[in-house]
Amino acid sequence: MNAPGITLDQVGFAYRDTSFLFDHRFPTGKVTAVMGPSGAGKTTLLHLIAGFERPRSGRVLIGDTDVSAMPPDRRPVSMVFQENNLFAHLSVAQNVGLGLDPGLRLSTQQRTAVSAALDRVGLAGKKQRLPRELSGGERSRVALARAALRDRPVLLLDEPFAALGPALRQDMLTIIDAQRRERNLTVLFVTHQPEDAEAIADTVLFLEQKGNSLSGNAGDFFGPLGPPAFKAYIGMAHQKLNRPAPPPKPT
Amino acid sequence: MTDRRIWAGWTALLFAGVLLGGAFAGMLFEVLRSGGSTGGFDFYLARITGFTLWQAVLSTLVSVVPGLIVARALHRQESFPGRSLLLGLFAVPLALPAIVAALGLLALLGREGLLAKPLNAVLGEPWPGIYGLSGILIAHAFFNMPLAARLFLGALETVPADQWRLARQLGFNARQTFRLVEWPPLRTSLPGVAGLVFMLCVTSFTIVLTLGGGPRATTLEVAIYQALRFDFDPARAALLTVVQLVLAGAAVALLGLLGADTDAEPNLSISARRFANGGRVQTALDALVILLALIFVGAPMVAVLWSGLQADLWRLVGENAVRRATGVSLALAAVSGLLAALLAWSLAAARHASRSRFSRALFGTGASFSLVVPPILIGAGWFMALRETGQVFTVAPVMVASVNALMAVPFALRVVRPAFDAAAARHDRLCLSLGLRGVNRLWLVDWPNLRRPLFTALAFGMALSLGDLGVIALFGSDALKTLPYLLFERMGSYRTADAAGLALLLGLLCLALMLAANRLGRDREPA
Numbered sequence: 207m208n209a210p211g212i213t214l215d216q217v218g219f220a221y222r223d224t225s226f227l228f229d230h231r232f233p234t235g236k237v238t239a240v241m242g243p244s245g246a247g248k249t250t251l252l253h254l255i256a257g258f259e260r261p262r263s264g265r266v267l268i269g270d271t272d273v274s275a276m277p278p279d280r281r282p283v284s285m286v287f288q289e290n291n292l293f294a295h296l297s298v299a300q301n302v303g304l305g306l307d308p309g310l311r312l313s314t315q316q317r318t319a320v321s322a323a324l325d326r327v328g329l330a331g332k333k334q335r336l337p338r339e340l341s342g343g344e345r346s347r348v349a350l351a352r353a354a355l356r357d358r359p360v361l362l363l364d365e366p367f368a369a370l371g372p373a374l375r376q377d378m379l380t381i382i383d384a385q386r387r388e389r390n391l392t393v394l395f396v397t398h399q400p401e402d403a404e405a406i407a408d409t410v411l412f413l414e415q416k417g418n419s420l421s422g423n424a425g426d427f428f429g430p431l432g433p434p435a436f437k438a439y440i441g442m443a444h445q446k447l448n449r450p451a452p453p454p455k456p457t
Numbered sequence: 458m459t460d461r462r463i464w465a466g467w468t469a470l471l472f473a474g475v476l477l478g479g480a481f482a483g484m485l486f487e488v489l490r491s492g493g494s495t496g497g498f499d500f501y502l503a504r505i506t507g508f509t510l511w512q513a514v515l516s517t518l519v520s521v522v523p524g525l526i527v528a529r530a531l532h533r534q535e536s537f538p539g540r541s542l543l544l545g546l547f548a549v550p551l552a553l554p555a556i557v558a559a560l561g562l563l564a565l566l567g568r569e570g571l572l573a574k575p576l577n578a579v580l581g582e583p584w585p586g587i588y589g590l591s592g593i594l595i596a597h598a599f600f601n602m603p604l605a606a607r608l609f610l611g612a613l614e615t616v617p618a619d620q621w622r623l624a625r626q627l628g629f630n631a632r633q634t635f636r637l638v639e640w641p642p643l644r645t646s647l648p649g650v651a652g653l654v655f656m657l658c659v660t661s662f663t664i665v666l667t668l669g670g671g672p673r674a675t676t677l678e679v680a681i682y683q684a685l686r687f688d689f690d691p692a693r694a695a696l697l698t699v700v701q702l703v704l705a706g707a708a709v710a711l712l713g714l715l716g717a718d719t720d721a722e723p724n725l726s727i728s729a730r731r732f733a734n735g736g737r738v739q740t741a742l743d744a745l746v747i748l749l750a751l752i753f754v755g756a757p758m759v760a761v762l763w764s765g766l767q768a769d770l771w772r773l774v775g776e777n778a779v780r781r782a783t784g785v786s787l788a789l790a791a792v793s794g795l796l797a798a799l800l801a802w803s804l805a806a807a808r809h810a811s812r813s814r815f816s817r818a819l820f821g822t823g824a825s826f827s828l829v830v831p832p833i834l835i836g837a838g839w840f841m842a843l844r845e846t847g848q849v850f851t852v853a854p855v856m857v858a859s860v861n862a863l864m865a866v867p868f869a870l871r872v873v874r875p876a877f878d879a880a881a882a883r884h885d886r887l888c889l890s891l892g893l894r895g896v897n898r899l900w901l902v903d904w905p906n907l908r909r910p911l912f913t914a915l916a917f918g919m920a921l922s923l924g925d926l927g928v929i930a931l932f933g934s935d936a937l938k939t940l941p942y943l944l945f946e947r948m949g950s951y952r953t954a955d956a957a958g959l960a961l962l963l964g965l966l967c968l969a970l971m972l973a974a975n976r977l978g979r980d981r982e983p984a
Contacts, residue, residue: 253622256622256626257625257626258622258625277625277628278622278625278626278628279625279626279627279628280628283626284626285622285626287619287622287623288619289617289619290617290619290620290623291619291623293620293637293638293641294641295641296637304627304637305627308627308628308629308630308633308637309633
């Protein structure tokens, strides 16, 4: 399968008194970490690609197709939100099944596919559970299972693991990376965690406050010669995480 | 030092207790004295009870179902031009005295209303007017449909924006969206909303009094009033009161069972979340629903305005009786509002100061029983208690002011308590460390912080009291007439133009007070 890349061609967008201009290209089959301070437009960028927001000017292209005017469900895109990915009154299997048919009239074959998708994210025994009976990590995995089943070549993730602990986040990243390799997905994910980005991102898009942006190879960004602005942004968090805790002072 | 606040709370509860206890005592006394000669549960009583329930069930249906449809349309059409106007309009019935609305409906749909001629033409026979069950239902829908719509809208707004995005990404059609996204929160709030509306309709007095026609469309509360004021049959009134109490109590128990939230105050966020959805047909249908709601809620108000302006307002305003009634109304409302604000403040302070969970609950919710016991019942109890003493009309002003104050307390408490708790959390320790207490603290710290919410409570209490026709219907006399009472009198003596003019005055007065209450309440928020 040849998954298409994404192009934002001079995409202008304004909300209230903030305006953005996006002009980026995301290569096919790669994982891009979208980072930057709050309010820099990370989520807006994802919403423009998914079709929840319409650009005021410019074009959004997926592959060679201009999708700027296309409704969200017609776009070759799946998006996983930070929370609220599941309908609280539907079982895990039903929530995943919605990805195949919003009326939930599934053939036997489709039911098997739902099961298989859930098996693959390690939820084999929890198909009939309700979302509230799952942990936060499990809920995110249900969302990923549905995204896999919908089989759209672009996967957008908006801080999907913000509420998870380090071990669970690692699990998620592994699942995403596996899906990406298996189906040659183009993945964009918004994160505040440098180590998440370092773990699976091929490229980094760094959005700054004033509409500036930097992008490049993830290895370069996290290497010793990474852009200073990016270093400054991740600096605090990074140091705290990498430096061993100071020994307790004797009192 | 803390004790003083607790004492204030106990005083407030004592006030409520005496008011209620006196009413119960009066009723009990009457039942005992008549010794079973009350006629028992006869056919008449059965019919009235049946009608009370029947009209409440129907009223609930005609309020809740359209309310749900309107809420859904409003929620979907976020950028509809008339949306904020309609939401503003939907808040008006809450502020409008029932008698004013009743008059508006009569001006519109009465036998000689604005629409009577066209209806005559359509029907080919004289339009009979909307007295009786139809009038009651329309009036109840006028009050409660907007309330239900606002509550449902609040429920719909709890759906996270991401769920809507998800629905669009998965390509749900309108039916699937309703079933999977909109219906779950609506279903959750449905029992509560229906229960609340049912409760309000079971205890509705003024609407039935003014629009119910004759013995065939009479509810328990109106029958109590008639038994006391016209038939001089306190024994029957006592029996009716017992039945109504049981009914209201059962309704409240049901409400509690359904897990209803009796806080009828949704958060109306008009924030645009911008998820245009649905096709052109859907949008057209929504527009139609919104337009119909606008007409349904707006038309009676326009009718009040229109027929009020037809009246000779200058002569009315110059009339001695009107001037006196306005003065009496404003004075009683002021006392009542002030009392409500003070009671709320006392309860909030006592709740904050008390340590045990029991007393906290007592001070926190103790006053909301006034939602259970309608004012007419308290009034009726006292009326019976005082009947023998010949003092009924002497204590009338006290009754009117204090019962209405008690009715306003739950609402006042909802404004005052959060403000009090927030202020206390911010200042308590500082005041303790500075030794700031008593009058000094009151003057320097508490008053500046609580001034606005207290004024909100005051204005709200005033508006509520100003429009009331429950207690005054029992206790009113030539010596004590309020505006609603005078209005009711003029209606009864077919001085329609006068009544229309008075309704306009009364409506504007209440609306102004409610606006003031809202304004004061809102400005507080950003601080």
